Amino acid sequence: MTRPAAPPPAARAIARGDRRALARAISQVENRDPAASGISRALFASTGRVPVIGITGPLGVGKSSVINLLIGRLRDLDLTVGVVAVDPSSPYSGGSVLGDRIRFDRRVDDAGVFFRSMASRGELGGVAAATREVTRLLEAAGFDVVLVETVGSGQVDLAVRDVATTSVVILVPHLGDEVQTLKAGLFEIADVFCVNKSDLPGADLARKDLSELVGLGRPRSGWTPKVVLTSTVQGIGIAELWTAIQEHEQFLERSGGRIREERRRLAAEIVDLARERIGRELAQQLAHEKELQALLDAVVARRSDPAGAAERLVRAVTRRR
């Protein structure tokens, strides 16, 4: 271990509430800029205390609209809010259109909210690897609550559990019968179910199906997920949604789940970071080394198979270390 260095000026600026310093540091985290690690390291000790609320669910269920109203509710309660909203990057161009800000209609002079859009940049699971780091920057900047909006996806959007202290799964009426709700995935991660667009017919049926599902019990933690109906066009249910989120946060406190879950999340993060480094090293080898190009040629020509080539690649890389 080296001696802890003095915190970089940017870290102190963020802790003071300098919003441009915060915005720049988020970009550095996204870009894997080496400057970011010093900032993150300096601020890490002061994090891990505020609720981080993950909002997930399929495309078009109203995640951004619910978040917009939730921000309003939190501001009414005099709580400050940092938001990070993740949208997908194109696998073809690497570009993206980040449109979650369209629903965001806070007063422009409200300094109690900070809204940041983020591209997934190729991460599977809907929440970009950098999201965890960004939620900590938002906390270090002094926000009382952090909201994370994930990529709108379907049954695989599970990484939100590795970021959020409370996961809210937003659904709408008529997404399918109760067998859908038994499937593994999205339905397993919810601490709170939010049936949005509840002004539409079928909302009560959706609530009933979900309530039956959660009634079947969740052995993992002892928490029974709440089911809340909301309608963003009518402005209904948002106070109840926040209450349900708070009840889960209080449950975590009471049950010792907060520490347990924090350990699990940090373990996942450490493994992810290690995997990313190893993966990058592999990718570099594959791109630059002549012998590995030869390996690839052999696979393309069907003289070797991908699994065999992977085996040799792993051996080649580990031998060099």
Next chain:
Amino acid sequence: MGKADRPSPIRVLIAKPGLDGHDRGAKVVARALRDAGFEVIYAGLRQTPEEIVRAALEEDVDLIGLSILSGAHMALFPKVLALLKKEKASDIPVFAGGIIPDEDARRLKRAGIKAIFGPGTTLEEIVSTAHRLARTAA
């Protein structure tokens, strides 16, 4: 850790100041920039200059693109530039598109709008200009 293998995407805010509701052009440009590898923060319709500048700062964009068809460009564009200056963010280049008479375009360029695209501009031209502006600002 070093930079990722792919260069970091350029972040650009696309916004429509003012009250006209015609955002097809802005959407076509947003999509073209996406396909060219930009990260486009699409702020959408009826943004005030204050909202645009706040979004640009929070999103830490490299570039701002404004689209306007209402005719209020001589009021709204200089306001955006003035607010950026007030926030010490004049280093963020601003380009614009829409129905803007040549004489106005000349004045807006003198005021600090870096590029103005009228009807008939090709998407290639917009993308390559956006690349150049982001690069020279960096």
